[in-house]
Structure formats: structure tokens, C-alpha cells
Amino acid sequence: MSTTSQKHRDFVAEPMGDKPVTALSGIGETLGKKLEDQGFDKASVVLGQFLLLKKDTEMFTDWLKDASGANSRQAGSCAQCLKEWCDAFL
Amino acid sequence: GRPWSNPEAQEDPAHLSKSRLRSDLVSHNVELPPAGSKKEVYLKLHLEHVDQGNAAGFSSDEDDQVLYAPGGDRVDTKIPDPTALSDKDLKDLLLKYGVKAGPIVASTRAVYEKKLRKLLQSDGNEGLNEAETAVLYSDSDEEGEENGDLEDEKESEEEKERINEALELNQKQCNEHLQEPVKNILKDLIPEAKTTPTGIYVTPRRPIKGAAQRPILYGYPDTPVSPTTLERRDVERRLVPIYVQILVFFIVLYILYFISINV
Numbered sequence: 001m002s003t004t005s006q007k008h009r010d011f012v013a014e015p016m017g018d019k020p021v022t023a024l025s026g027i028g029e030t031l032g033k034k035l036e037d038q039g040f041d042k043a044s045v046v047l048g049q050f051l052l053l054k055k056d057t058e059m060f061t062d063w064l065k066d067a068s069g070a071n072s073r074q075a076g077s078c079a080q081c082l083k084e085w086c087d088a089f090l
Numbered sequence: 091g092r093p094w095s096n097p098e099a100q101e102d103p104a105h106l107s108k109s110r111l112r113s114d115l116v117s118h119n120v121e122l123p124p125a126g127s128k129k130e131v132y133l134k135l136h137l138e139h140v141d142q143g144n145a146a147g148f149s150s151d152e153d154d155q156v157l158y159a160p161g162g163d164r165v166d167t168k169i170p171d172p173t174a175l176s177d178k179d180l181k182d183l184l185l186k187y188g189v190k191a192g193p194i195v196a197s198t199r200a201v202y203e204k205k206l207r208k209l210l211q212s213d214g215n216e217g218l219n220e221a222e223t224a225v226l227y228s229d230s231d232e233e234g235e236e237n238g239d240l241e242d243e244k245e246s247e248e249e250k251e252r253i254n255e256a257l258e259l260n261q262k263q264c265n266e267h268l269q270e271p272v273k274n275i276l277k278d279l280i281p282e283a284k285t286t287p288t289g290i291y292v293t294p295r296r297p298i299k300g301a302a303q304r305p306i307l308y309g310y311p312d313t314p315v316s317p318t319t320l321e322r323r324d325v326e327r328r329l330v331p332i333y334v335q336i337l338v339f340f341i342v343l344y345i346l347y348f349i350s351i352n353v
Contacts, residue, residue, distance in 0.1 A: 049197055052193055053201060054190070054192040063198075
């Protein structure tokens with residue numbers, strides 16, 4: 001397993017509250033914009049999608065790739081960070 | 091009555107999500123309205139084009155499965171189009187493939203459709219009646235594993251046969267290959283010895299072991315070979331050929347000599 005980024009650790013460290021999508025690890029400006037266009041303006045909305053897919057990282061990764069055009073690394077990073085957040089706070 | 095006056099109907103287009111309507115329209119080759127259009131526009135198009143066939147049936151609740159055949163029938167068809175399935179059918183079908191789908195809503199439907207398509211594709215490459223067994227046993231994971239095991243067994247059997255064939259061929263070739271040089275070596279070593287007509291019992295290793303008489307001792311022509319002999323010969327065949335041994339010996343000799351003159 002690769003080491004986690006600072007962004008990942010920041011996100012997993014505390015409740016997400018009203019953080020924007022770009023707070024998610026793997027989601028930068030460009031991907032964040034694409035997600036916002038589709039209504040996923042907050043990290044919690046993306047979390048909602050993650051939960052709808054029953055926390056299945058594989059399916060979530062597929063979805064994120066389709067929805068935002070993220071690559072496998074970005075989508076995987078985002079899924080990982082949401083999963084760890086769920087493990088900590090759900 | 092009109093379809094949208096019937097809230098109970100499972101397939102009532104009015105209760106489908108906008109993206110669902112859109113995907114239905116796409117699957118029926120209907121030109122989509124401009125991107126910003128309201129749901130009503132999609133709904134109208136949906137009613138006009140998609141539901142034409144069974145518009146008459148919409149007065150009754152029981153007919154709401156007409157457009158989308160029930161899951162069981164769907165499975166039997168070759169490759170059902172996931173986009174044409176209802177949310178419930180999609181969920182059932184995924185369950186038959188061992189995927190416990192979550193809620194199928196507007197934002198997750200596309201993901202599950204993709205998943206199902208992938209499953210259908212990978213399934214198409216495997217056994218033909220996988221779909222049938224999937225209907226009988228909801229836990230298709232195990233089924234798949236069993237099938238996989240069987241196939242593995244078959245494959246390993248085939249492989250064994252192939253290896254045996256290859257071994258036989260190899261044996262023949264080696265026998266042919268070994269006969270001549272072995273005879274020559276023997277003649278060189280023991281000129282008065284009778285060589286066996288088959289040359290089968292003469293292997294390059296015997297003289298080296300110092301059992302010079304053995305080839306003649308065991309030299310019964312046309313004796314059927316015992317399985318242990320066959321095995322032994324197989325082993326010997328895999329050992330390093332004599333010319334390689336000699337070559338290595340000379341190389342080592344040369345290296346030692348080289349070292350000795352340099353020290």
C-alpha cells in the first residue's frame with residue numbers, strides 16, 4: 001500500500017462538515033469542477049454516493065471515473081479516503 | 091386513463107428519473123431534447139416513442155411488466171440490455187450474479203448497468219448454461235467457482251496428455267540421437283565388446299561409473315523395458331550430456347591453469 005497524502009490525512013482526521021469536494025484526496029480543481037457541475041458540490045454529497053454504492057470502493061471508483069473523468073489513481077485515492085473516513089466517523 | 095394518473099404502476103414513466111428516461115430514449119434511438127429540458131419533455135418523448143407498443147395496457151396495474159419482461163425470462167435471453175431493465179429487474183439480475191446491489195437510483199443506476207454488462211460479458215465467455223444455474227441457485231459465486239474447478243481439472247488433464255505426448259516424442263528423438271555416439275564411445279572404450287542392436291541399454295553414463303561390463307550384461311536385445319527402467323532413462327535424459335560435462339571439465343581446467351600461471 002502506498003503512503004497516503006497530506007490531503008488524505010487531513011480529510012480523514014476530522015468530520016467532513018461542509019467541506020467542498022476538492023477537500024477529498026484525489027479530487028483537484030478540474031475534477032472538483034466537473035463534479036460540482038453534476039451537483040456533487042460538497043464532499044458529503046460524494047460520500048452519499050459512496051454510501052449508496054454500499055461502500056464498495058471498486059464500484060465507487062468506476063463511478064468516479066465515469067462521472068468526473070478521474071484516472072484510476074485519483075479515483076482510488078478518493079475511494080480510499082472516503083472509506084477510511086467512514087471507518088472513523090460513521 | 092393516462093399513464094401519469096396511475097402512481098401505483100411500477101413502470102410508470104412519470105416515476106422514472108430524468109436520467110432513466112433519457113437512457114430509455116437513447117436505447118430506443120430517440121433523438122434527445124436539448125440538455126436543459128425539463129422532465130416533462132423527456133416524459134412526453136418517452137410516452138410517444140418508448141411506450142407506443144403497449145400504451146393501451148397502461149390502464150391496468152398488472153400490465154406494468156409488459157414492457158420489461160420479468161427477471162426470469164430476461165436471464166434466458168442471450169444478452170439482455172441492462173438499460174432496458176427496470177430498477178427492480180436490474181437489482182434481481184445483479185443478485186443472480188452474486189452482486190448485492192444497493193439502492194438503484196438515478197445516480198447509481200449507470201454504475202450498476204455497467205457492472206451488469208461486465209458480468210454478462212464475462213459470463214458469455216464461460217459456460218452456456220451459467221445463466222440457468224444462476225436462476226436455480228441464487229448464490230452464483232459458488233457455482234462459478236465449481237465450474238472453474240471443473241474447467242481447471244479438464245485443463246490439467248489436457249495438459250498431462252500434452253506433456254506425455256511431448257515426453258514420448260522427446261524420448262524417441264533422444265533414443266535416435268543417443269544410439270550412434272554411444273555405440274562409438276563404447277567401441278572406443280571396449281573394442282571387442284558386442285554392441286546391442288537396439289542400443290537401448292547403452293547410456294553415456296555407464297562407462298563413467300566404471301561399470302564397463304554392464305552394457306553387455308544387460309544387453310538382451312528386444313527385452314521389454316520395465317517401468318522403472320523407463321523412469322530411470324527419463325531421469326538420465328535430463329542430466330547433463332557427456333559433451334557438456336567434458337566441456338565444463340576443460341573450462342575448469344583452463345581456469346585453474348590460468349590462475350596458477352598468474353599467481
